[in-house]
Amino acid sequence: MTGIAIMGAGRMARVHAASIIGADAHIATIYDPVLEAAEALAASTGARAAPSAVEAMADPAVDAIMIATSSDTHVELLYEAVKTGKPVLCEKPLASSYDASREFVATVGEAAARKVFLGFNRRFDRGHASVREGVHAGRIGRLEQLTITSRDPFPPPLEYVPRSGGLFRDMMIHDFDMARSIVGKDMVSVTAHGSSIVDPEIGKLGDVDTASVTMLAEDGTIVTILNSRRCAFGFDQRIEAFGAEGMLVSNNPRQSGFTTYTKDAPGTAAPILEFFLERYGPSYTAEIRLFLDCAREGRDMPVNAIDGLMAAYLAEAATASLKQGKTIHLTGPDQEF
Amino acid sequence: MTGIAIMGAGRMARVHAASIIGADAHIATIYDPVLEAAEALAASTGARAAPSAVEAMADPAVDAIMIATSSDTHVELLYEAVKTGKPVLCEKPLASSYDASREFVATVGEAAARKVFLGFNRRFDRGHASVREGVHAGRIGRLEQLTITSRDPFPPPLEYVPRSGGLFRDMMIHDFDMARSIVGKDMVSVTAHGSSIVDPEIGKLGDVDTASVTMLAEDGTIVTILNSRRCAFGFDQRIEAFGAEGMLVSNNPRQSGFTTYTKDAPGTAAPILEFFLERYGPSYTAEIRLFLDCAREGRDMPVNAIDGLMAAYLAEAATASLKQGKTIHLTGPDQEF
Amino acid sequence: MTGIAIMGAGRMARVHAASIIGADAHIATIYDPVLEAAEALAASTGARAAPSAVEAMADPAVDAIMIATSSDTHVELLYEAVKTGKPVLCEKPLASSYDASREFVATVGEAAARKVFLGFNRRFDRGHASVREGVHAGRIGRLEQLTITSRDPFPPPLEYVPRSGGLFRDMMIHDFDMARSIVGKDMVSVTAHGSSIVDPEIGKLGDVDTASVTMLAEDGTIVTILNSRRCAFGFDQRIEAFGAEGMLVSNNPRQSGFTTYTKDAPGTAAPILEFFLERYGPSYTAEIRLFLDCAREGRDMPVNAIDGLMAAYLAEAATASLKQGKTIHLTGPDQEF
Amino acid sequence: MTGIAIMGAGRMARVHAASIIGADAHIATIYDPVLEAAEALAASTGARAAPSAVEAMADPAVDAIMIATSSDTHVELLYEAVKTGKPVLCEKPLASSYDASREFVATVGEAAARKVFLGFNRRFDRGHASVREGVHAGRIGRLEQLTITSRDPFPPPLEYVPRSGGLFRDMMIHDFDMARSIVGKDMVSVTAHGSSIVDPEIGKLGDVDTASVTMLAEDGTIVTILNSRRCAFGFDQRIEAFGAEGMLVSNNPRQSGFTTYTKDAPGTAAPILEFFLERYGPSYTAEIRLFLDCAREGRDMPVNAIDGLMAAYLAEAATASLKQGKTIHLTGPDQEF
Known part of the structure; x- marks a missing residue:
């Protein structure tokens, strides 16, 4: 033992x-x-x-x-x-x-x-891992486009925002790591866009609550990450890997197989899992x-720890891209922004 | 031409x-x-x-x-x-x-x-035909259970009921033909159950509006047919063929790929096709x-016309089974009930 | 504690x-x-x-x-x-x-x-419980048809069959209890059909491996139960409750939200949960x-224990119905078959 | 008439x-x-x-x-x-x-x-129109992120590429119009990324075959468009509109409700509609x-024609963004690139 x-x-x-x-x-x-x-x-x-x-x-x-x-x-x-x-x-x-x-x-x-x-x-979520393993096993041929969507059910407390380091370092860091682990190639550029439209107070604190990042990998694969600090229908955590021979998707698992059919809602699925302890518990x-x-x-x-450093590096670059309003070309973790 | x-x-x-x-x-x-x-x-x-x-x-x-x-x-x-x-x-x-x-x-x-x-x-519905062709091509090995669900969106006018011949001859006849065409074996028994719970007036006219029939085929395959004269969410037309190596299902197609996610309805599909001209138009x-x-x-x-006769024969036997409250053993279309 | x-x-x-x-x-x-x-x-x-x-x-x-x-x-x-x-x-x-x-x-x-x-x-499965609670809360109005499908992934060892009491007492007993708990009315008749087509050896031992039961409740609700001792795609456990205002379904939950799109399989979901400890673990x-x-x-x-007795009673009646080849009208648990 | x-x-x-x-x-x-x-x-x-x-x-x-x-x-x-x-x-x-x-x-x-x-x-596709109408009717509150995916089943003939005007003007123009019609606000910036990884010959002709565009609307809404000239599983045409109160999705409709369950493919849907005359025929x-x-x-x-001009303007800006490797800030259709 x-x-x-x-x-x-x-x-x-x-x-x-x-x-x-x-x-x-x-x-x-x-x-x-x-x-x-x-x-x-x-x-x-x-x-x-x-x-x-x-x-x-x-x-x-x-x-x-x-x-x-x-x-x-x-x-x-x-x-x-x-x-x-x-x-x-x-x-x-x-x-x-x-x-x-x-x-x-x-x-x-x-x-x-x-x-x-x-x-x-x-990385250990069953659906996400199936996407990564499928891509690495060549099930969709050459990977061409990777799209990761991560949306939290509700924004963090406002007092947390200033010490969070900002959305890219605090929240999107998981997606940067996921992208690296699936693509398996170095990224050559990062372009970030962001808005504070969930809660303008977040904007006043200098952060964004709605964001997208596009990264180009060295082999031309295009990575898109979409984040939001708030999602009305739960913890939206999806991955879509598109390649020459098909597409692998990790969709939101649901609380059960319960489905309702009525006149007004002719096929309504059970809620998705609510937040990270429920969704990622088995992970x-x-x-x-x-x-x-x-x-x-x-x-x-x-x-x-190398993966931790590399994800932090991408978060740093995205933060700089948003602030500078331009695409950041990546040279490695010793790069200064 | x-x-x-x-x-x-x-x-x-x-x-x-x-x-x-x-x-x-x-x-x-x-x-x-x-x-x-x-x-x-x-x-x-x-x-x-x-x-x-x-x-x-x-x-x-x-x-x-x-x-x-x-x-x-x-x-x-x-x-x-x-x-x-x-x-x-x-x-x-x-x-x-x-x-x-x-x-x-x-x-x-x-x-x-x-x-x-x-x-x-x-028979010419794309989904239903795929089930039949898949069964005949051996995609699920030996067929063991066939379940057909047919529900109309709303009951016929009451004045139509007396001259309809009853639910089995008027409505379930389609399902008898479908069962014959998928199973491809003779049926050896028919057992019918029915209720008039959609509209008690239908019962007063001597008919049922909710029914099930179980048929046993000569090779032991069990066929179940479920009918209702009213369905709140549209024209419910499904087939499920279960066999030794899997299951083939023809589900209700929907009006589009539109899906709604809200707090209260976290994944609601578009309505199913409404009635036969819409559902079976391409057929x-x-x-x-x-x-x-x-x-x-x-x-x-x-x-x-032979298929027409055989479906009518099964409808006749089901009508007799319901009336007599017992399983009818089938001997052929010259059988009297 | x-x-x-x-x-x-x-x-x-x-x-x-x-x-x-x-x-x-x-x-x-x-x-x-x-x-x-x-x-x-x-x-x-x-x-x-x-x-x-x-x-x-x-x-x-x-x-x-x-x-x-x-x-x-x-x-x-x-x-x-x-x-x-x-x-x-x-x-x-x-x-x-x-x-x-x-x-x-x-x-x-x-x-x-x-x-x-x-x-x-x-009864404590999240999806199944949602169906029962929805029916009891009147979400589909009056219940009219209840269909329960239970299929095991593979048959029991042949040596177990003689001491199992037969499929109705050993396997369908869960479905009899489920039907009682959802319908909430007394059953007035039971009609059983069965075949031994999964494995003819099961038939030689006097049992069936493929079965259906139709029960009529005192208020006219029609209950259909479908069982099989073998299912190629896993542990098939579904419920469909159809009523005046809609339908509630408990579908098979899947191992994850992973879905594959390729030329030959343009949308393949992850496997369903394999057997009872996986499917019913949280229950x-x-x-x-x-x-x-x-x-x-x-x-x-x-x-x-009353529920245990009543489910055993329905299993006993189904066993008698199959043996006698006829519908059994139910009079209560002191009935002899 | x-x-x-x-x-x-x-x-x-x-x-x-x-x-x-x-x-x-x-x-x-x-x-x-x-x-x-x-x-x-x-x-x-x-x-x-x-x-x-x-x-x-x-x-x-x-x-x-x-x-x-x-x-x-x-x-x-x-x-x-x-x-x-x-x-x-x-x-x-x-x-x-x-x-x-x-x-x-x-x-x-x-x-x-x-x-x-x-x-x-x-615009007249039933699923896409439902998204637009739902957004305009306020069903998801304020729109925050719009994601449009358009992938053709196979690339055009190589000889067509030089006179096509390039992917943004030839193919993504539909998505620019769709984005405008759903968002209903002016776009303030366009950032394009592209690769020629489907067929390097397309790259030699000066075009891309895999592309993404991010647009920021004047109210902070983030629009993402993903295009590919080749899709192994058919004509991939989807829209996802995410807002304060939920999400509206237009998924790919399928050829029928046929679904296959086998040991290796425990739930495979029918193919999606193949190309534009099949998918957009009713439109x-x-x-x-x-x-x-x-x-x-x-x-x-x-x-x-104004909509035609505005979509062409966005295509022109995206083409310039890709060529110049930077975000283009939009000033109106008299802008020169």
Whole structure:
């Protein structure tokens, strides 16, 4: 049984705890800045609440480390985790700024960065993964157009907007990672458009709530990403990959197979899944299992800190494109905007 | 150009006229008991209004005959048409009673009966035909269960009920023919259930408005037919063929690909097609083309008076099953109930 | 925290254990005829393995009892459980014979029988429940036709067939319960048809593998149930409720929203869920939560031993109908066939 | 009965002839540069083949004029038609160059230009029209994102490419018009991306075969258009309008409601409609009826030469954006690129 040290005892830690128990692993130690939170989670999982992160990670019963604390503490815990030489999974984002992400990868080196599993959990959604695997298996021949739609059910609280880093860094970052993982080629340009039409207050805070990005890949594939901070009918999360021999689509799964036929609504499907814990719940379980498999075998992580850096780089470029009102030509993650 | 004599100048005659013009044929003569009706249709099609059916059929410019008059006149016109030796298409039903249908086939003989195209036009619906062709091509292996659902949008006028012959002879007859054409085996038993719950007045007139029939085919295939005289969401016409290797379904086509997503209706499709002229419009065209092909080549008709008789026989047995409250074991069209 | 005594330590006990942990309850005691099995499950749940069922049930830490042993032991454990006066959930079937079911209800009385939660877990499927709730809420007006399709992905092992009691008692029993719960009226007749066409060996053992049942409810509603022991495309579990104002359908949910468009397959959906643990997994959780709610409040169980008896009664009548080749008119559970 | 002069006797003229006959109108005169073609169509419609366009238009039996000749002759015939003062319908495009379109509108004036029905027939597609009408009726609140996908089943012959004007002017022009008609606001910028990855030969000829355009409307609505010259699964024509209160989608209609369920393809729909005459066939009929209604009432045409000019303007801007590799800010149809 693989022993886990978990950093954080909040919502994501609890989500992961359930997955760990079903994956031939157990939580050995828990650290949380609020000791009582750590102790409560420890009580229901048979773990030990540790007084410090370093001590929690160092415990000999610990074979792997999971970082599920607030975003602004990720990178400092990652430096500690990397020092132990143990496999580590970190929730996204890698760091709270792009510069800090670049610095992390530069400091630990590419080899160590590839041992850090970065929790872009949408990669593990069954429908999205089927699109990626189908494209890579050549089921639609050469990929030509990739369209990703991500819309949240409702905007974040206004007070969150200023510290979010803006829509591209906070929300579209998932889609940048998804695009990279499906296309499998370098992007050569990014063009962003945005409006604040969901809530003008978001615009006053300097952000947009409705956005599109077009990216051109080095082989001519055209990537389109559509985002909105609000969607009346739920959590709209779709991918459409079009290629020479067909199209693969990941549509919104529904709550059930219930359908209503009446005079006025002659075929109404059940609601789509509401938000990320419902839609991506099974993805977390799949993610934890994959992390534990890689950890046990000492493999590079299939989604890692380099991926985190590259997604952050595209978000940075999109932010610059919107601000400058022009297409940004990409030269690599050392590019300044 | 094949010359057609058309009996009748009403709605069905006009529907067929449009199909004829597109099928390398023309209407040569028209007979209708109301001469003005014949003349009006003649004027817009370049045909000649004939004073009698016999004279219309006999015209040397006539290569084939179509009977589209009221149901109670079909069989007498058929006797005349068969005498000419020309290919003939007759709208369903063959005759206004089962006995008259039996007598017709007995009188003209099986060979002549197979030269009479009987207008079970649902056979030519693109979705239904795909089910039949798929079953016959072995796409689902051995057929095991066939389920046919037919529901009209609204019940007929009450005054029509007494002379309709009852739901099984008037409405389910299409489904009996469809079942025969898909299963391709003799039926060995019929069990009918019925209620008058759409409109109790229909029950007072001795008929049902909601019914199911189960038939067992000689090879053990189970056929289920569901009928209703009223359907709130339109003309519900579906077939489901289940077999050893899968299932083929003909669903209700919709008016368009329009779909609405709102908070309360997160995925509502466009209405289904409303009634038979809309749903089965293209089927009439396909039917006429097939009739003309067979007529030109002198072939037996793929759906003919024998099929009309056999469907009427099953309707007769279902009517008896409901009345007697028991399963009817089938011995053939000379069976008395 | 509600303490549970669980009878059995096999697959269903483990499925329930996961649901219990998430429902503010814990497993206090476990009994299994194989003590090692009880001890293994006890170790991973913090429960105590008890040496006998009676002792496990009697423990003062036990507030409610769950019976998840093999079918042939249900009824004797139920007698013991009822004696304790504690709420009890029993997996279906109530007993291994219809007579034993009748005797149980007669012996303990109707009041006690209503305190026994009977695990017809399909009632808790999200799609199926939406149909039932919609019908009861009047969303389609008066119910007129109810069609239930249940097809297993593959037939049971041949050695199971003789002790299964036959398709109607073993498999269609779920559909009889579903029909009762949706229609909410007494059934007045049952007509069964069946074939052994999936595997003729099943026929040689005296059973059928393909079946349909038509039931007429006291208010004229027509119920159709279609069963097959084998389905090439997965676990086919659908309900269609048709009424005066529309139709409610519970379709097969799919594994994801993945859809493929190619030249030969221009729109292929992801597979449906494969079998009952995948399809009805969330239903078990919902069932356990409802049982615990009722147990805590001392309420009658919404699906109980009376329902178990009535479903067994309909299965008995269907078995008799098939054997006798005729419609069975229903008089109540004291009817002999 | 409205009398029509039709210019051209080719494929589109024949398509329109069928619609005219069903719309209480008749073809009075036909002009075609190939007299035999005019005479053949005249023979089957009762029209008169006229020796010149001017003479055909001038006939006193002519109430309205339809121009269905080759694209390069449209504008000169339009000048003649406008002189007659009779209502005129012209197939798109207005003229074979953007400059010629501008000159036409400038010459005849805006009032006359609004009397010229321009045949953007996709506006009359039932699904697309439902999206437009739903948006205008406020069914999704404020429109925020509009996404139009248009993909042809296969690329045009290579020899057509040089004289097509390029993908934006030849193919995407329909989508520019659709976007304008749905959004109902001026566009303020156009950004185009394109690749030649379907067929590199197209790239060598200076055109693209895969393209996307992003337009920003004056109110912040973001419009995305995706085009491809080749689509393996048919004629992919979809619209998605997303707004504050929901989403309206026009999906690809299918050839029938036929669906196949097998082990490997557990739910495969019938093919989508193959190309424009099949997909947009009913749209032509609707277009002709609307034109005749407007003609009889002397109204401005709801889609007219001004719309033709504006769509050509957007196509011109997109072409410039691709060539210059930058966003084009729009100032109006007198803008030079």
